[in-house]
Amino acid sequence: LRQASKQHAAVKPAAGRVTIAQVAREAGVSKTSVSRYLGGEFDALSEPLLEQIRSTIARLRYQPSQMARGLKRGRTRLIGMVVADILNPYSVAVLHGVEAACQKHGYTLMLCNTGNDVLREQQGLAALHSYSAEGLIFNTQGRNAQPIRDLEITGLPVVLLDRSLEGCDFDLVGLDNVKAAREATDHLLERGYDAIAMFIEPPLGVSARQQRVEGFRQSLAIHPAALGETIEVHLDQPGHLANLLQDFLKRHPAGRRIGLLAANGMVGLQLALALQSMRLRFPQDVGFLTFDEMAWSALVEPGISTLEQPTYELGFAALECLLRRINGETSTRTEILLPGRLIVRGSTDALAAD
Amino acid sequence: LRQASKQHAAVKPAAGRVTIAQVAREAGVSKTSVSRYLGGEFDALSEPLLEQIRSTIARLRYQPSQMARGLKRGRTRLIGMVVADILNPYSVAVLHGVEAACQKHGYTLMLCNTGNDVLREQQGLAALHSYSAEGLIFNTQGRNAQPIRDLEITGLPVVLLDRSLEGCDFDLVGLDNVKAAREATDHLLERGYDAIAMFIEPPLGVSARQQRVEGFRQSLAIHPAALGETIEVHLDQPGHLANLLQDFLKRHPAGRRIGLLAANGMVGLQLALALQSMRLRFPQDVGFLTFDEMAWSALVEPGISTLEQPTYELGFAALECLLRRINGETSTRTEILLPGRLIVRGSTDALAAD
DNA sequence: CTGTTAGCGCTTTCAC
DNA sequence: GTGAAAGCGCTAACAG
Numbered sequence: 001l002r003q004a005s006k007q008h009a010a011v012k013p014a015a016g017r018v019t020i021a022q023v024a025r026e027a028g029v030s031k032t033s034v035s036r037y038l039g040g041e042f043d044a045l046s047e048p049l050l051e052q053i054r055s056t057i058a059r060l061r062y063q064p065s066q067m068a069r070g071l072k073r074g075r076t077r078l079i080g081m082v083v084a085d086i087l088n089p090y091s092v093a094v095l096h097g098v099e100a101a102c103q104k105h106g107y108t109l110m111l112c113n114t115g116n117d118v119l120r121e122q123q124g125l126a127a128l129h130s131y132s133a134e135g136l137i138f139n140t141q142g143r144n145a146q147p148i149r150d151l152e153i154t155g156l157p158v159v160l161l162d163r164s165l166e167g168c169d170f171d172l173v174g175l176d177n178v179k180a181a182r183e184a185t186d187h188l189l190e191r192g193y194d195a196i197a198m199f200i201e202p203p204l205g206v207s208a209r210q211q212r213v214e215g216f217r218q219s220l221a222i223h224p225a226a227l228g229e230t231i232e233v234h235l236d237q238p239g240h241l242a243n244l245l246q247d248f249l250k251r252h253p254a255g256r257r258i259g260l261l262a263a264n265g266m267v268g269l270q271l272a273l274a275l276q277s278m279r280l281r282f283p284q285d286v287g288f289l290t291f292d293e294m295a296w297s298a299l300v301e302p303g304i305s306t307l308e309q310p311t312y313e314l315g316f317a318a319l320e321c322l323l324r325r326i327n328g329e330t331s332t333r334t335e336i337l338l339p340g341r342l343i344v345r346g347s348t349d350a351l352a353a354d
Numbered sequence: 355l356r357q358a359s360k361q362h363a364a365v366k367p368a369a370g371r372v373t374i375a376q377v378a379r380e381a382g383v384s385k386t387s388v389s390r391y392l393g394g395e396f397d398a399l400s401e402p403l404l405e406q407i408r409s410t411i412a413r414l415r416y417q418p419s420q421m422a423r424g425l426k427r428g429r430t431r432l433i434g435m436v437v438a439d440i441l442n443p444y445s446v447a448v449l450h451g452v453e454a455a456c457q458k459h460g461y462t463l464m465l466c467n468t469g470n471d472v473l474r475e476q477q478g479l480a481a482l483h484s485y486s487a488e489g490l491i492f493n494t495q496g497r498n499a500q501p502i503r504d505l506e507i508t509g510l511p512v513v514l515l516d517r518s519l520e521g522c523d524f525d526l527v528g529l530d531n532v533k534a535a536r537e538a539t540d541h542l543l544e545r546g547y548d549a550i551a552m553f554i555e556p557p558l559g560v561s562a563r564q565q566r567v568e569g570f571r572q573s574l575a576i577h578p579a580a581l582g583e584t585i586e587v588h589l590d591q592p593g594h595l596a597n598l599l600q601d602f603l604k605r606h607p608a609g610r611r612i613g614l615l616a617a618n619g620m621v622g623l624q625l626a627l628a629l630q631s632m633r634l635r636f637p638q639d640v641g642f643l644t645f646d647e648m649a650w651s652a653l654v655e656p657g658i659s660t661l662e663q664p665t666y667e668l669g670f671a672a673l674e675c676l677l678r679r680i681n682g683e684t685s686t687r688t689e690i691l692l693p694g695r696l697i698v699r700g701s702t703d704a705l706a707a708d
Numbered sequence: 709c710t711g712t713t714a715g716c717g718c719t720t721t722c723a724c
Numbered sequence: 725g726t727g728a729a730a731g732c733g734c735t736a737a738c739a740g
Contacts, residue, residue: 016508016509017486017508017733019732019733019734020733020734020735021733021734029710029711030710030711030712031711031712031733031734031735032710032711032712032735032736033709033710033711034734035734035735035736036710036735038734038735039735044709044710045709045710046709046710049709049710061504063480063483063484064484064733064734065425065484065486065732065733065734066484066485066486067421067424067425067430067485067486067732067733067734068425068716068732068733068734068735069733069734069735070421070716070734071419071421071422071425071716071717071718071732071733071734071735072715072716072733072734072735072736073716073734073735073736074716076421078485086446086449086450086453087446087447087450089443092440092441092446093441095440096440096441096467099440099465099466099467100467100469103466103467103474103477108464108466108481108482108485109464109465109466110462110463110464110465111453111463111464111465112453112457112462112463113450113453113454113457115454120457123457126417127462128462129417130417130418130419130420131420131421131432131462132371132419132420132421150415154370154371155370156370269649269650269653272650272653273652273653276652276653276655294650295623296623296626296648296650296653296654298627298630299623299626299627299630299650299654300650300653300654301630301655371717373716373717373718374717374718374719375717375718383726383727384726384727384728385717385718385719385727385728386719386720386726386727386728387725387726387727388718389718389719389720390719390726392718392719393719398725398726399725399726400725400726403725403726418717418718419716419717419718421716421717421718422716422717422718422719422732423717423718423719424718424732425716425717425718425719425732425733425734426717426718426719426720426731426732427718427719427720427732428732
């Protein structure tokens with residue numbers, strides 16, 4: 001069964017691995033011919049050779065080493081992805097799209113989670129680079145991002161996901177945040193909520209958040225009669241959100257219909273939990289709408305209205321955009337902004353509450 | 355064959371990459387010395403050389419190529435992970451633990467999602483192997499698993515996650531499913547539910563599922579007065595679960611307290627949605643308990659009781675187990691079975707319903 | 709059509 | 725201490 005590879009040093013080069021040389025020897029041909037076979041240059045090989053090689057490869061279960069191949073050709077067929085927080089369902093949903101696109105195009109994905117840690121972001125970047133990934137998909141945190149900007153000099157293709165980075169020209173794939181936030185806010189206003197709070201994590205340096213605030217403001221600017229307010233929450237501080245919510249409710253006691261807008265799914269969850277602990281119901285007591293569709297959005301009575309992101313498409317588009325750069329496209333910076341989709345459920349059904 | 359050579363032109367070997375040769379040249383030393391520096395053999399280098407190399411590396415921002423390094427040494431510091439379904443929160447939670455452990459030990463993770471597709475499982479396996487991953491973490495589907503078994507001959511270290519594979523000796527890391535299922539069932543019985551249905555995806559070939567059924571049966575065997583039944587659901591068939599639920603309820607109309615047990619989080623979600631669409635409330639109409647703690651378990655009134663898995667620890671343990679094999683440990687097959695934790699909420703609070 | 713040769717970037721004897 | 729040289733497994737000229 002398991003080879004008795006005992007010591008640390010026992011992991012010898014190519015332990016047990018079949019090499020192209022072995023195949024060539026056993027097939028009685030040269031390495032070149034085998035290599036040609038692998039490269040699909042079938043019309044450069046005679047019928048008998050072809051058959052010889054084919055059968056030998058099958059018999060030996062030979063699989064070419066991508067490491068050696070990559071070293072020689074410069075193409076590793078490796079894509080690196082850096083994710084700000086793998087516990088965030090949004091990230092995973094996008095990852096799903098990226099992974100699918102990788103498979104479609106014959107690439108393999110290397111994953112790095114930074115857990116919102118700046119240092120780990122840099123380390124991950126270094127690791128991915130050291131494996132000669134052909135391109136990087138980056139869901140950056142936006143802080144201390146100089147190492148990422150430096151990538152531009154190296155010429156390594158990079159696509160930014162969701163969050164752009166000031167001072168560099170990488171392509172960006174993400175939601176059309178301004179429009180989405182406007183749609184979400186409009187919906188609350190249309191439903192008669194005229195005192196709206198947008199709960200959002202600190203927008204500092206995170207472009208997607210800034211744009212959602214911008215869309216929120218734009219919508220409110222058209223409805224001067226309504227009150228609007230953005231509230232910055234720190235999700236890592238337990239109870240912080242609940243306190244802020246309480247504050248907000250105190251400041252708007254009567255005469256106004258209160259609408260709550262969560263700027264992403266994680267905030268939305270915490271907000272829903274805070275409402276629950278305060279025994280506030282939607283839509284009776286407050287209207288409630290959150291960015292990001294979640295598996296359980298419909299489950300919490302009477303259903304939570306959401307602004308869904310096309311996460312899979314986002315991931316897929318990001319990889320295909322990256323591939324274009326890898327294959328030498330040199331056009332100027334592109335921004336692929338996909339539209340969100342409003343899913344209306346009971347949580348914003350103010351009329352029903354009357 | 356020609357498309358390959360065409361595309362190839364765009365990505366030259368080592369495009370822009372700093373190599374050890376460059377560092378050596380600019381530092382006025384030999385490649386060997388630089389290599390020694392990289393390998394941490396500082397006492398083999400004189401003070402001036404050391405300093406020369408250090409500063410040159412910093413100035414050039416040199417990063418050694420792991421591909422070349424891996425090719426030469428046989429150690430790639432790459433770990434491959436094959437996940438049955440990345441849309442399953444369980445898989446992601448475990449992935450989180452694996453990734454964390456990888457970072458801790460200086461490994462980089464290559465990810466493959468199979469989407470429950472047998473063919474993609476094989477392709478993923480081949481891909482990971484072709485990159486000379488030092489070991490594999492496998493969340494297999496259990497069907498057509500011969501290619502995985504064959505890995506045993508190659509000597510490539512493999513750790514199975516959650517699901518074991520008959521006829522091979524790979525280590526396994528997972529939940530203590532039998533015990534967990536027993537605990538879950540016991541809890542329902544203790545709470546007075548005496549007609550219990552366990553909803554589970556087809557256990558065929560998936561050891562974890564079989565074991566949960568086993569635990570369920572064990573618990574019921576001790577309580578002969580209670581009725582127990584396992585119900586196989588196909589989550590890919592919309593409405594299937596709801597129909598089965600309806601059937602079950604019809605068969606147990608009165609005199610019995612009905613308890614529903616979902617064998618994993620995805621089944622749990624679907625079951626909760628089915629209950630909702632049928633306007634059945636827990637705990638009033640049925641008791642409800644599901645495997646897998648979810649972010650929103652507490653949010654759905656009056657809270658859903660769950661059997662939580664230590665997902666992060668599972669992932670972490672899997673990688674460390676794999677590392678031991680990579681480093682040459684040759685002991686016989688080990689099984690690391692971590693305990694689950696019962697979290698009791700309102701959904702199984704039958705007394706409150708009285 | 710086929711094989712020989714020279715590396716890709718790195719580590720590792722083995723001399724000096 | 726230090727470096728020259730020989731590969732790791734593979735591909736890409738260049739010959740025949």
